[in-house]
Amino acid sequence: MAVDETRVQLRTARWYAGESRDNYIHRSWMKRGLPDDAFTGRPMIGICNSASELAPCNQHLDDLVEHVKRGVWESGGVPLEFPVTSLGETQIQPTSGLLRNLMAMDVEESIRANPLDGVVLLAGCDKTTPAMVMGAASVDLPALIVTGGPMLTGRHEGRALGSATDMWRMSEAVRAGTLSEDEFIATESVMTRSDGHCNPMGTASTMASMVEALGFSLPDNAAIPAPDARRRRLAHLSGRRIVAMVQEDLRPSAVLTRPAFENAIRVLAAVGGSTNAVIHLLAIAGRVGVDLTLDDFDRIGSRLPLLANVMPAGKFLMEDFFEAGGIPAVMAELADVLDGDALAVTGVPIREHWAGRTSWNREVIATMADPFMPEAGIAVLRGNLCPQGAVVKPSAASAELITHTGPALVFDTIEDFKARIDDPHLDVTPDTVMVLRGCGPRGYPGMPEVGNMQLPAKLLKEGVTDMVRISDARMSGTAFGTTVLHTAPESAVGGPLAVVQTGDMITLDVPGRRLTLEVDDAELERRLAEWRPPPPVATRGWYRLYIDHVNQADTGCDLDFLVGASGSTITRESH
Numbered sequence: 001m002a003v004d005e006t007r008v009q010l011r012t013a014r015w016y017a018g019e020s021r022d023n024y025i026h027r028s029w030m031k032r033g034l035p036d037d038a039f040t041g042r043p044m045i046g047i048c049n050s051a052s053e054l055a056p057c058n059q060h061l062d063d064l065v066e067h068v069k070r071g072v073w074e075s076g077g078v079p080l081e082f083p084v085t086s087l088g089e090t091q092i093q094p095t096s097g098l099l100r101n102l103m104a105m106d107v108e109e110s111i112r113a114n115p116l117d118g119v120v121l122l123a124g125c126d127k128t129t130p131a132m133v134m135g136a137a138s139v140d141l142p143a144l145i146v147t148g149g150p151m152l153t154g155r156h157e158g159r160a161l162g163s164a165t166d167m168w169r170m171s172e173a174v175r176a177g178t179l180s181e182d183e184f185i186a187t188e189s190v191m192t193r194s195d196g197h198c199n200p201m202g203t204a205s206t207m208a209s210m211v212e213a214l215g216f217s218l219p220d221n222a223a224i225p226a227p228d229a230r231r232r233r234l235a236h237l238s239g240r241r242i243v244a245m246v247q248e249d250l251r252p253s254a255v256l257t258r259p260a261f262e263n264a265i266r267v268l269a270a271v272g273g274s275t276n277a278v279i280h281l282l283a284i285a286g287r288v289g290v291d292l293t294l295d296d297f298d299r300i301g302s303r304l305p306l307l308a309n310v311m312p313a314g315k316f317l318m319e320d321f322f323e324a325g326g327i328p329a330v331m332a333e334l335a336d337v338l339d340g341d342a343l344a345v346t347g348v349p350i351r352e353h354w355a356g357r358t359s360w361n362r363e364v365i366a367t368m369a370d371p372f373m374p375e376a377g378i379a380v381l382r383g384n385l386c387p388q389g390a391v392v393k394p395s396a397a398s399a400e401l402i403t404h405t406g407p408a409l410v411f412d413t414i415e416d417f418k419a420r421i422d423d424p425h426l427d428v429t430p431d432t433v434m435v436l437r438g439c440g441p442r443g444y445p446g447m448p449e450v451g452n453m454q455l456p457a458k459l460l461k462e463g464v465t466d467m468v469r470i471s472d473a474r475m476s477g478t479a480f481g482t483t484v485l486h487t488a489p490e491s492a493v494g495g496p497l498a499v500v501q502t503g504d505m506i507t508l509d510v511p512g513r514r515l516t517l518e519v520d521d522a523e524l525e526r527r528l529a530e531w532r533p534p535p536p537v538a539t540r541g542w543y544r545l546y547i548d549h550v551n552q553a554d555t556g557c558d559l560d561f562l563v564g565a566s567g568s569t570i571t572r573e574s575h
Contacts, residue, residue, distance in 0.1 A: 010246070011141070012044045014570060015115040022573050026115065038078045043246040045072045045239070046116040047081040048107060048136075050128045055088035057125035057197035057204060060226060061148055064235040068120050068146065071239020077118075077246070079239065084110055089126040089204070097474065098446025100127040100134075100283075101550070101559050102542055107135025112568055116141065118246040120238055124148030124197050126477070129207040130280035133216065134558070137252045137287040138565040142245040144345040145217050146238045147208040149226035150318035151196030156187045162200040162311040163191050164478035168452065175422070176460035196226025199318045200311035203477030206273035207280060212327045212353075213267035214260045215344030216252070219353040223322035241346065250347060253565075256288045259339035262300050263350065266337055269301035269377030270330050272313030272395040274477025275485055278378060279447075282556030286563045294389045294554045298380035298513065305371030306395050307333055309364050312480040313395035314372060316364050324364035328357040333368050381484065383515040384524060385470070385496050385506065388488035388554040390515055392508075397482040398466040402510035404482075405518070406431040406468065410502045413438045414450050422457040430464050433506045437497045438534070439473035440490025441550045441557050445537060451475035451485045468508050470515070472497055472553075484508065484515060486553035492534060493552070499527035 015026040016039040027039050047068050051061035065081055072079035085103040087096040111119055121132040124147055136143040154161040170187065173179035197204035208222040218238055224231045261281060268277050278297055285292035306313060307330055310321050331338060332354040340351030359365035366372050376395040394402060409432045411417035417436055420426060428434075434453055441447045451473040455464060469483045472490035489495030496517060500506070505518035517524065538544050549559040 010041065010043060011117050011568060012115040022575055025575060034078065043077040043117040043243050044115055045077045045079050045242050045246070046111060046114065046119040047079055047122065048111070048119055048132060049081055049083055049122045050086040050124070050132065051083070051122070052086035052088065054091055055086040055125050055128070056090060056192070057088070058086055058123070058128060058148060060195035061122045061124060064122055064146060064148065064232065067232045067235035068122070068239040071236040071241075072243060075240045075243035077243040080116070082110060082114070087125060087127045087131070094444060095446040095448035096127045097448060097557070098543070098546060100131045101546065101562060103128065103131035104134040105562065107132050108138045108566070111136060111139045111141060112566070112570070118142035118242045120242050121145040122148070124204060126203040126207065126276065129204070129211060130284060133211060133284050134287050137256055137284060138562070139568050140251045140253050140565055141568045142242060142250055143252055144238055144242055144245065145211050145221070146235050147211070147217070147221055149196050149224050149228070149231045150199040150205050151192060152194040152225055152227060153199060153317045153319045154190040154193040156190050160317060161187060161191055162317050162478065163198045164202060164476060165200045165311045165480070167191060168479050172455065172460060175454065175457050194225070194227050198478055200478045201271055201273055201308065201313065201318070203274040203276040205318050206268070206271070206277050206477050209267060209271055209273060209327050210264045210277055210281060213264040213331065215255050215342055215350045215353070218346065219328050220322075220326055223318055223326035225319050225322060244347070245345060248347060250345065253288055255343055255345055256284065256290065257342060258290050259342040261285055261290055261292050262296075263338050263342055265297055265301040266304055266334055267327065267330060269304040270306065270334055271308040272306050272310065272376055275378055275391050275393050276474055276477055278391055279474070279486070279553055279557050283558045286556055286558055287565055289564065294380055297378050297391070301377035302379050303375050304337070304377050305368060306373035306376035307366050307368070307371055309366065309372050312478055313376065320361070320364050324361035325357055325359045328354040329359045329365050332357045333359070333365070379510050379513060381510070381513055381515040385500070385515045385517040386487045387496070388552060390484050390487040392482070392484050392510055394510060396480040397510070401466060401468050401482040401508070403508065404433070404468050405505060405507040406433045408433050408435045408500050408502055408504045408506050410435045410437070410500055414448070417453060421454055424458050426456055426458065428456045428459065430459060430467060433468045433470060433508070435497070435500050435506070436469070436471040436473060437491035437500070439471055440492055441552060442547050443472065443490055443492025443534070443537070445543060445547050445550070447474050447553065447557060449474050449476045451483050452479035452481050470497075470506065488552045488554040490552065494528065494531055494533065496524065496528065498531050499524070
């Protein structure tokens with residue numbers, strides 16, 4: 001297929017167009033079987049691949065690469081695959097949250113430094129999707145994303161299992177004595193039945209939904225199951241599309257606009273998506289200069305209904321969600337509150353992505369008139385315990401606890417929590433508010449997914465299924481419960497969470513958007529004045545760089561020197 005060379009000056013001409021010694025070097029080293037005309041006007045398309053055997057959700061991306069390549073070749077481009085850091089959410093310690101920004105740096109610098117005109121991003125697991133979008137946005141070359149898709153529904157003894165969501169539920173049942181260890185272990189091999197990421201609306205599926213709602217992927221990207229042949233078709237079409245995007249000079253800055261982020265926030269509410277999306281969307285917005293704030297999530301999305309009956313907020317899984325119509329069907333239901341004029345990577349207004357789409361199963365995707373929950377968006381709390389904000393997910397909380405006052409039980413570290421939580425003599429009741437600190441961006445470091453604290457064993461055995469929990473941590477998007485998260489400032493930098501004492505009364509008022517430590521101002525000021533910071537948890541390497549420069553949760557936990565963009569210009573030659 002011939003390529004129209006007149007529409008845009010290819011960036012790669014800097015490397016390959018000309019007769020200089022430098023041009024000779026660049027062409028000679030890259031030829032290796034490529035025809036001469038690969039270097040005379042064909043767009044060079046990078047395929048940024050986060051496949052890794054240490055990232056289970058991303059193991060299958062090497063298969064998708066080949067389908068992207070077919071689409072690129074077919075449209076006259078030259079595909080060039082390259083690897084980047086891969087973050088296996090389930091395997092990395094102390095937490096993959098520590099490495100999201102490192103991966104974003106890797107993506108950004110790899111794209112900028114190399115002879116590329118456009119990029120297809122291949123992601124899947126929780127942090128790989130936002131990290132790739134952050135990195136690509138900072139370079140602002142034509143780019144789109146293909147995620148790996150959710151795994152197929154696992155089944156055990158005829159019952160569908162949601163990966164991670166049912167694991168959280170069953171592990172608590174073991175501790176309560178209502179499920180045997182043998183029964184629990186028997187589900188292990190069927191919990192993750194196929195290639196793909198978690199099959200509830202966890203963080204991986206949520207972020208795949210967010211990039212689709214942003215218009216940064218082709219339609220249906222979020223929900224096609226990983227093994228489904230239509231996922232390969234999507235990859236092929238994405239390879240075609242990126243070549244056209246280069247010719248159109250369609251860049252992330254034209255797609256990732258304020259209206260696009262507002263659309264994503266509304267979709268986040270409608271699908272009952274992960275609280276982690278708040279941090280990731282804030283970070284992505286920071287890369288493209290969109291003034292998105294924590295309060296926008298409450299103002300724009302909190303009063304919208306739940307339309308997707310998908311775990312953990314509902315009962316179905318992503319395979320069912322796809323067959324019911326996926327994100328286009330949800331956006332069609334939300335059409336009256338979305339900005340349909342927002343430009344997508346397809347080169348058309350995003351309303352064309354949902355045109356003619358509807359829910360094919362109202363048990364899975366409901367109407368605005370008859371939703372599964374009237375208000376499901378993430379609520380942003382303020383108060384003397386969280387001056388810079390905290391978040392709670394009402395769709396995953398217990399209705400009887402969203403307004404609650406109780407005495408604090410404080411755990412200084414996750415290790416402290418694990419050491420004490422099963423103590424039969426622990427002074428705790430169902431009214432207790434469990435407080436975990438030392439788990440924020442700097443304090444841990446990396447802000448681990450430990451905010452969904454296990455309930456005390458002795459209360460589980462009494463039939464208690466939920467309690468109010470407050471932390472400066474995150475929680476898995478597959479988890480559930482009345483959990484207040486992302487409390488900012490975190491305890492490690494002297495946020496009020498640092499001076500809560502066991503026995504202090506705490507009031508959670510989700511309808512009123514308040515989180516209050518019931519001590520007078522003078523007492524709180526006295527405690528804060530006496531507080532001393534803990535010693536740093538690291539003195540060198542990436543840990544040290546991260547601790548010294550990470551922003552707080554309310555602004556997205558990016559590194560302070562990475563906010564914004566550096567563009568794609570290469571100013572100096574390598575030889």
